[in-house]
Amino acid sequence: MLDSSEVTVTADGRRIGGVLMDIRNITLRFGGVVAIRDTSFDIREGEIRAIIGPNGAGKSSMLNVISGFYHPQEGEIWFRGEKRPPMKPYQVARQGIARTFQNIALFEGMSVLDNIMTGRLTHMKTGLAAQAIWWGRAEAEEVANREVVERVIDFLEIQHIRKTPVGRLPYGLKKRVELARALAAEPKLLLLDEPMAGMNVEEKEDMSRFILDVNDEFGTTIALIEHDMGVVMDLSDRVVVMDYGKKIGDGTPDEVRNNQDVIDAYLGVAHD
Amino acid sequence: MARDAGAADALISIPALLARNARQYATRTAYREKEFGIWQSWTWLEASEEIRALAMGFLALGMERGDHVAIIGRNRPALYWSMVAAQSVGAIPVPLYQDAVAEEMAYVLEHCGARYVVAGDQEQVDKVLEVQDRLPNLEHMMYLDPRGLRKYDHTRLHALKDVAAEGRVAHERFEKILAERIAAIGYDDTCVMLYTSGTTGRPKGVVLSNRNIIESSRASCEFDKLTCEEEVLAYLPMAWVGDFIFSVGQAYWAGFCVNCPESPETMMNDLKEIGPTYFFAPPRVFETMLTNVMIRMEDAARLKKRLFDYFMDHARKVGPAILDGRPVGGWDRLKYWLGEFLIYGPLKNNLGLSRIRVAYTAGEAIGPEIFQFFRGLGINLKQLYGQTEASVFITVQPDSEVRADTVGVPAPGVEIRIDEKGEVYYRSPGVFVEYYKNPESTAKTKDAEGWVATGDAGFIEPETGHLRIIDRAKDVGRMADGSLFAPKYVENKLKFYPNILEAVVFGAGRDYCTAFINIDLTAVGNWAERNNIAYASYQELAQHPKVYEMIREHVEEVNRSLAQDEMLSGCQIHRFLVLHKELDADDGELTRTRKVRRGVIAEKYADLVEALYSGAESVYTETEVTYEDGRKGVIKATVKIMDAPVVEPRPKMAAE
Known part of the structure; x- marks a missing residue:
């Protein structure tokens, strides 16, 4: 699972290494509300990983779990090959995980x-x-x-x-x-919570450029949440799709785009 | 080395001047650049080492005598060094406008047949790569800022610092060749080639020899007594002749320091930190400074505002006289001194103009009140009139004869002649060699005796000997009734209002004059904010009835002042409209130096011009625009047209 020997090179020449963070079977509940239900995925070194999904799908909660703000009731997080004990956000920051916020916090x-x-x-x-x-x-x-x-x-x-x-x-x-x-x-891992929210086209283009440059120049691994599908599909190497707290898709942008569950979640079908 | 013996009397090229400076001013600062928040500096000796390393690196890349080397990027020491390094190996630097789109760049690169390109960053590299198929001569590209370029194919692409490092390593091999190349540079060899922005048609490559540049630099340094103590801020496009003269020609001749800002946006702040002693800016920069001061004063506390107004009135009244050394009463002097302490000093410091000894403005007419404002503060702001073809200097204002409405007396070594149609001609050691690969245009502009047509109409004031420019010679026309039509003259009058950014006047061969107006978003936006006028876009603000009302008042005032002038009273604006988009160089409406391209605009907005003369109240129009990344879009708008009151021409007042 955590073999770091596996190195792939993307079409544009970036090296993507082994698993940096492995998120295993996370379940997060607020009282009776289940925000995240048994979700697992991994983030590999040097990649841009997007988490997408409709409103209330549990994306921000997931980011908060990673950054140590929320503590999941079930599941574990492995970071750089070690299982992470429950941590306070500042301890997570010391580990080399930095983040930005959906509502700017400066x-x-x-x-x-x-x-x-x-x-x-x-x-x-x-x-x-x-x-x-x-x-x-x-x-x-x-x-x-x-x-x-x-x-x-x-x-x-x-x-x-x-x-x-x-x-x-x-x-x-x-x-x-x-x-x-x-x-x-x-940071070794950079978490971006909706970096383009509320921006116009030009600002989005600038920000996309910066995200790509950061990843390219410093080799920083990036996990981002974003609503703008165009941006996500262009930027990311792999995409996790969440809906109602569950992971419903995971793969390259193309795979995700053709995934029937994802299409249903976005276009809306009757849930039974 | 070989030349050292005779170098003192052989200052016949920029590399020769560099060698002298490296000896004579070895420890003086030659270049400064702010990077990572700190001013980095290089002495003349260090700069000369860097340039030699680059030159030898160029030799390693096979640069030959007479090769053209395009330089594209914002003002940075390493790019200036590339120019001088290219000259050192006998090549010809061709600086390009960095904001040009790929298409414009392709034309120039193709025309000069550049074998090498030195680009500032990824953006410039991308533009050249985009058009490289059309550039069979292009062999190597170099870049300064490596950001984003790591993954590019580096077979023909090199980091500038690697080129210099290679030159250093290979110095044993190239030192002798370099010395020979430098020694072989003649006084009449090409120093630099600069492309004119071209108000009409394609840009032309102006070939300037070492003689042109060095003679002009020497004469102008002597005229203004520039020494190695000066500090200048290099922020104007490197492709513009002025920057080459100020930041290379004069800097190397006098041995003064060239400072490069951190980024274009930090220019004002860097200006303040450097406090240049010698400063050049087009009227637009002074205008922006004044507008910003005024906007901020609007928000100042009541007492401060009143102090400011009181002392600025006083400065306008006596400041220029004190600056010119004319007699001023003791009481006024005392008040001016107090004003200097309370207002002028702090204000100048804030603008970064405290240490200015000589400041120039040129390129366009400057509004008299802007001019008086800065002169009133005690800043020695002067005007000059120049052209790329003249290595800048045609006329300049001597220190004590500065006026807003003239451009000064002929610069040292320049002869001036006005032909029977009123067009200004000049002849000087700075007159260009030729237009590159364009003998027809050369012959049209420069005659056998070396007289060059400026294309401007003007006259010399008999009493003072100062030159006054009226308009572009080809723009001066006649209206249907035969009266004189000088659009630029009227446009300048309009543009002196801070709310009006740009104006285009029509009327040649017509019954009456009309105008397109471009509002200044900073000034009008601020005014709108203070008057509770809500707007969502430039377009909406431009079409606001209150904005129209305000512009109408400005037009009316201009008409009133035109009516005073017998010759030009026919040029009063009868109808005008406020354009729904800002005129932009990317759309080809302005030149890269922001001069209005009359023909292009008249053609592009033919429907609007038609409406101005048809009596319509408003007109619907669609305009194609080009975004910064080269994509195109369409703006749709309904533009209102307004009548402006016209004043009956009166006979001129007897007393002046």
Whole structure:
């Protein structure tokens, strides 16, 4: 199951490695409501994995399970070959999993730069006191972290808003800043919750470009939830389709597109 | 090396100037670029090392004398180095407009037969790859920013830094050849080839020799006393002759520092951090600065706003006089000094103009109030009149003779002549060699004695000797009743209003004049916000009745001022419409330097022009637009047409 020897090369020359994260038989309940029902899939190293499905299918819940925000009643998550014990979100972040949110969660009053710097938090080792008085290793550490952040800023082409408070930015740019913060953590697995929601065509194109570039340049594994089918089919290597908390399809975009269950879920048929 | 002995009197090429600078100004900063949030810098010695490494890398790729090397990208030190490196091996750099679409690029690349292309990033590489089938001469492409290019086929594609590294490794093999190549460059060899943006027809390749560039740079550096202390910000397109003269010619002649912004969007901020001493900007940039200041002042606290208004009035009144060294009363001086402390100083600092010694504007007429605003602040903003064919300089304004309505006296070494039809001709050491592969156009523009037709109509003011430009010579026409029609003159008057971005006036051979107006989305959008006018799109805002009302007032004022002028009173605008889309270079409506292409517009919007003369109240139209990625779409709109009040021409006032 976890053989990392298996390496495939995509048509456009990217290397996709072994299984990075394996999600096994997850069931998540809120009281009597079953949000996710016995769902399993894996995410392989270096791929772009999409999770799609109609509203309320359990996509965001799944992402929250992966990021440690929700704790499933049943099932296990294996990350880099090890079974993950129940974890708090910050512990998950330390493992190298970063995410963005469906409703942007940035510090509105802080500058773009400071917001992105918070993404480096998991990499900071000096204590609060040392950082406050800017002493000893704290300074060197800040410089090193700033360098990483500046590379991200350059990568996402947001130099012009470096010092702008996030609250003053338009929606599309805020989304990009959020992506920047996640990238600053130098994650092994990047979770994107509807990165294109509410964007116009041009912004979507930009964002798609950035997602592909991130995957390509840094080899970051990406799991994303998205509603725009065109975007999903173009971007992702493999797609998981969920409906009513269940996985109903899994495969390449083409396979998924021709899957009868998926077609039914999207076009709507009477459920018995 | 071999040339060092005689180098002092042999500054006959850019590489020769580089060698001198590397000796004389070895430790002075030559280039700066902001990257990753920090200004990186290179001294003349370091820059010269980089350029030599690149040149030897070019030799390793087989670059020959006379090869054309296209340079496409935004202003970055490495691209400037590529130009000089190409010159060092005897090749000819051809900078291209980076925002040109693939089709336009294909024409230029094909026409000059470029064997090499140096591209800034993936976007530019993609554009060239898209049209490479039509470019049989193209052999190698190099790129600066590797992002996104890792997976491309690298058989003919190289990272610029790899080329330089190869040059460094192979220096033993190439040093001698490079020295020979540099030594072989003659004063009359081609220095650079620049394609004119072409207000009419296809772009033409203007061949400029080392003599053209170096003589013009020397004369202009002396005229403005430019030294190695200057700082300039290189942000205007590299394909434009002005950038080549300022950022290469003058920079190498005087040995001053060229600063490259981090990205086009950060230009204003970088300007502030660098605080250039020598600055060039088209009127549009000054206009945008002024508009932004005014918009922000609208939102300022009442006291600040009143202080600003009070002192700016004072600055307009006495600022220019103080700058020109004319006598000003003691009380006014004191007030100006206080204003400098409270308003002007902080404002200039905010705009990044605190250290300006000389600032130029050219390319289009600048609105008198914009001009007065900056001069009033104590910024030595001057006008010059130039052309690619003249290596920029035709006329310039000397320090104490600056006016908004003239373009100055002939630049050092330039002779000017006005022919009987009013067209301006000039002759100078900067006059171009020829249009590349286009002897017909060369012959049409430049006569046997070296006089070049500017294509502009103008006259020399007898009292001052200053040149005044009225309009493009071919645009100056007659109306049906025989009165003079000078569209650009009227358009400029309209464009001086911050709300009007662009205007196109029609009327040649007609009974009366009409106009297309393009609103300025920043200014009008802000005005709409303050007046609670809701709009969802440019189109909707443009067609808003209140916007029409506002534009009508502007047109009326312009008509009133035109009525004062005997010669041009016939050019008053009788009817106008506000265009439903912004005129755009991508649609071929403007040139890449944003000059209106009258013919294209008249043809493309023939239905609208027809409606302006038919008396219709509104007209339905469909317009094809080109998106940035080259796709096409259609905008549909019903455009309203409005009548504007016309003023009876009055005899000119006796007193002036």
